[in-house]
Amino acid sequence: MKSADQFRGRRIGIAILLMMAFSVVLCxxxxxxxLQAGELTAKADRQHRKAVVLEGPRGTIVDRQGKxxxxxxxxxxVFGVPTSLEDPAGVAKDLGRVLHIKADEIERRLKQERxxxxxxxxxxxxxxxxxxxxxLDGIGTVMExxxxxxxxxxxxxxxxxxxxxxxxxxxLERRYEPYLRGEKQMLVLxxxxxxxxxxxxxxxxxxxxxxxxxxxxxxxxxxxxxxKELDEAVRTTRAKGGxxxxxxxKTGAVLALAVSPRFDPNELxxxxxxxxxxxxxxDAYEPGSTMKVFVAAAALEEKVMKPTTSxxxxxxxxxxxxxxxxxxxxxxxxxxxxxxEKSSNIGAAKTGIALGxxxxxxxxxxxxxxxxxxxxxxxxxxGLLRDPKDWGRRSVASISMGQEVGVTPMQLVTAMSAVxxxxxxxxxxxxxSILDGRGRVVYDAAPQAxxxxxxxxxxxxxxxxxxxxxxxxxxxxxxxxxFRVAGxxxxxxxxxxxxxxxxxxxxxxxxxGYVPAEDPRLAMVVAIDEPxxxxxxxxxxxxxxxxxxxxxxxxxxxxxxxxxKFAMAERAPVLVP
Amino acid sequence: xxxxxxxxxxxxxxxxxxxxxIVRLGxxxxxxxxxxxxxxxERDELRVKVSKLSSPERIAHLATDRLGMMQPRKDxxxxxxxxxxxxxxxxxxxxGIQLARHVPSK
Numbered sequence: 001m002k003s004a005d006q007f008r009g010r011r012i013g014i015a016i017l018l019m020m021a022f023s024v025v026l027c028x029x030x031x032x033x034x035l036q037a038g039e040l041t042a043k044a045d046r047q048h049r050k051a052v053v054l055e056g057p058r059g060t061i062v063d064r065q066g067k068x069x070x071x072x073x074x075x076x077x078v079f080g081v082p083t084s085l086e087d088p089a090g091v092a093k094d095l096g097r098v099l100h101i102k103a104d105e106i107e108r109r110l111k112q113e114r115x116x117x118x119x120x121x122x123x124x125x126x127x128x129x130x131x132x133x134x135x136l137d138g139i140g141t142v143m144e145x146x147x148x149x150x151x152x153x154x155x156x157x158x159x160x161x162x163x164x165x166x167x168x169x170x171x172l173e174r175r176y177e178p179y180l181r182g183e184k185q186m187l188v189l190x191x192x193x194x195x196x197x198x199x200x201x202x203x204x205x206x207x208x209x210x211x212x213x214x215x216x217x218x219x220x221x222x223x224x225x226x227x228k229e230l231d232e233a234v235r236t237t238r239a240k241g242g243x244x245x246x247x248x249x250k251t252g253a254v255l256a257l258a259v260s261p262r263f264d265p266n267e268l269x270x271x272x273x274x275x276x277x278x279x280x281x282x283d284a285y286e287p288g289s290t291m292k293v294f295v296a297a298a299a300l301e302e303k304v305m306k307p308t309t310s311x312x313x314x315x316x317x318x319x320x321x322x323x324x325x326x327x328x329x330x331x332x333x334x335x336x337x338x339x340x341e342k343s344s345n346i347g348a349a350k351t352g353i354a355l356g357x358x359x360x361x362x363x364x365x366x367x368x369x370x371x372x373x374x375x376x377x378x379x380x381x382x383g384l385l386r387d388p389k390d391w392g393r394r395s396v397a398s399i400s401m402g403q404e405v406g407v408t409p410m411q412l413v414t415a416m417s418a419v420x421x422x423x424x425x426x427x428x429x430x431x432x433s434i435l436d437g438r439g440r441v442v443y444d445a446a447p448q449a450x451x452x453x454x455x456x457x458x459x460x461x462x463x464x465x466x467x468x469x470x471x472x473x474x475x476x477x478x479x480x481x482x483f484r485v486a487g488x489x490x491x492x493x494x495x496x497x498x499x500x501x502x503x504x505x506x507x508x509x510x511x512x513g514y515v516p517a518e519d520p521r522l523a524m525v526v527a528i529d530e531p532x533x534x535x536x537x538x539x540x541x542x543x544x545x546x547x548x549x550x551x552x553x554x555x556x557x558x559x560x561x562x563x564x565k566f567a568m569a570e571r572a573p574v575l576v577p
Numbered sequence: 578x579x580x581x582x583x584x585x586x587x588x589x590x591x592x593x594x595x596x597x598x599i600v601r602l603g604x605x606x607x608x609x610x611x612x613x614x615x616x617x618x619e620r621d622e623l624r625v626k627v628s629k630l631s632s633p634e635r636i637a638h639l640a641t642d643r644l645g646m647m648q649p650r651k652d653x654x655x656x657x658x659x660x661x662x663x664x665x666x667x668x669x670x671x672x673g674i675q676l677a678r679h680v681p682s683k
Binding site: 057067068069071072073074125143148150151152153154196220221224228481551 | 604607614618621622624625626627628629631632633634637648651
């Protein structure tokens with residue numbers, strides 16, 4: 001029976017051994033599950049969960065026909081993890097070849113004592129794809145939204161641009177930043193052992209919503225026509241620059257806004273801030289004779305003048321407050337209509353004097369001079385129209401001929417639109433509607449009248465005078481066959497910063513008008529800055545008006561209503577739909 | 578008793594199968610989401626490309642430089658006012674139709 005005792009002893013021994021082993025396991029379990037539970041759960045969470053900040057894509061900007069002018073595309077950005085690189089020089093060489101960056105530069109970054117370095121941000125999609133084929137250890141890519149301006153130079157001064165982190169810095173991008181910017185959202189993702197994202201419980205996960213989209217009043221085609229013709233005029237007159245603003249007079253909707261010289265918002269690095277300033281609203285200039293339009297409006301409205309009133313133009317010379325005012329030609333007696341048509345400074349000065357400083361000031365203010373038009377772009381200036389108490393003895397005469405005042409091209413075209421619009425001054429605008437990421441309309445612009453600076457009757461009378469100024473006067477180069485054009489030229493001497501007086505060589509030639517006069521569809525201002533050679537507004541700016549209107553009107557579906565003599569009677573007419 | 582045990586085992590099996598299915602679908606959803614993101618990116622890229630290619634500046638350049646087109650001169654364009662009685666005007670009553678007269682090449 002010895003063996004039975006022996007077995008029993010062994011059984012007991014094994015049982016004790018097992019119990020001891022189990023108690024070790026239990027102790028360990030107790031330690032892991034109870035004592036260190038909190039700490040370890042947190043550690044696991046850190047490994048399973050990953051918090052990321054996602055940002056919805058920035059909104060798109062389209063023109064009135066829905067053509068894309070600015071859009072976001074997710075593009076790759078490349079980063080490196082220097083601490084996990086074995087051969088930074090080799091990697092840098094491979095990367096440099098694909099990214100077209102100097103290998104030394106990449107190598108320098110990869111040798112930094114950091115766990116994360118950017119190598120190149122917001123690459124072209126093609127470069128990103130060729131990078132994928134490389135698959136280097138310690139090099140990774142993340143997708144980031146990059147702003148594209150597919151039309152390049154077109155409308156750049158209006159669109160502005162967004163910075164590297166997608167924030168609007170200039171133009172509409174800046175003005176509508178709160179709308180365009182995508183929603184930011186913090187997301188906690190669950191990952192499995194392989195680092196793949198696990199779909200979270202509850203199915204409530206939804207990405208951050210995209211920024212709102214802007215639909216502009218700008219017409220891409222009219223904008224192109226304006227930029228093309230302006231650039232051409234600036235080139236041929238060897239001018240410093242120029243501006244064209246085209247507006248729909250009945251609504252105040254801006255159809256085109258061109259500033260020369262242009263810039264490409266996709267390639268900003270080498271440009272100075274001066275280049276992208278929207279000079280149609282930030283720079284005021286002395287308008288010269290175009291101001292006579294609004295002096296005439298005041299005189300007609302106040303019944304100081306009628307179109308037929310005779311005005312003596314003093315044979316080209318008149319002394320006011322000890323200084324002499326000249327006309328570009330010696331005129332004797334003129335009707336008031338002729339004063340505007342021939343752009344007589346003396347006639348305009350006399351009109352202003354007849355109105356008196358307070359009435360003159362009141363009307364010019366009513367037309368919006370000396371205040372912002374409140375167009376929806378950043379950086380607008382109010383121009384300069386001083387209070388009559390600060391005027392000198394010559395001021396009434398000077399202001400009546402467009403001196404001693406500073407106006408922006410935007411103010412000028414807005415005021416001219418009021419003449420075209422039966423005397424009602426509209427607020428200019430560039431954004432027609434704002435749509436949210438799902439296409440629902442958040443905002444829709446309605447034309448907004450600011451005030452009525454003159455009666456409908458006065459607007460009609462003035463319109464007829466301005467038609468004369470084109471048909472018989474200084475604006476002859478704006479004549480557009482088949483259409484009635486109303487408008488006024490202006491030639492202003494620039495102030496010489498060196499002397500403080502008027503420069504004898506630096507001018508701004510301008511034209512402001514509208515067409516067709518009987519039912520105005522577009523109002524336009526053209527200003528050519530410092531043209532070389534002949535600088536008259538009638539010579540440098542009026543032809544630009546004609547060429548832009550000539551092409552823009554058919555693009556807007558406006559055709560001549562003049563009957564055409566058709567000499568094809570003997571043949572069957574060919575109809576082109 | 579046996580029936581009860583059987584029920585418990587079956588429902589446990591069903592439960593486990595469901596869980597496995599949920600996890601599998603979760604992965605599938607994630608994969609599809611990635612796929613969607615790629616397609617969306619491609620769409621955005623193409624949209625920018627379309628916009629670039631259809632820019633009036635480029636088209637005008639191609640028309641004049643490559644195809645030898647030009648802006649019609651004033652005497653090459655005849656505007657015809659289409660009256661309401663003409664048989665072809667039902668859709669375009671009152672609108673002007675532009676006819677570019679054929680100009681024989683030099």
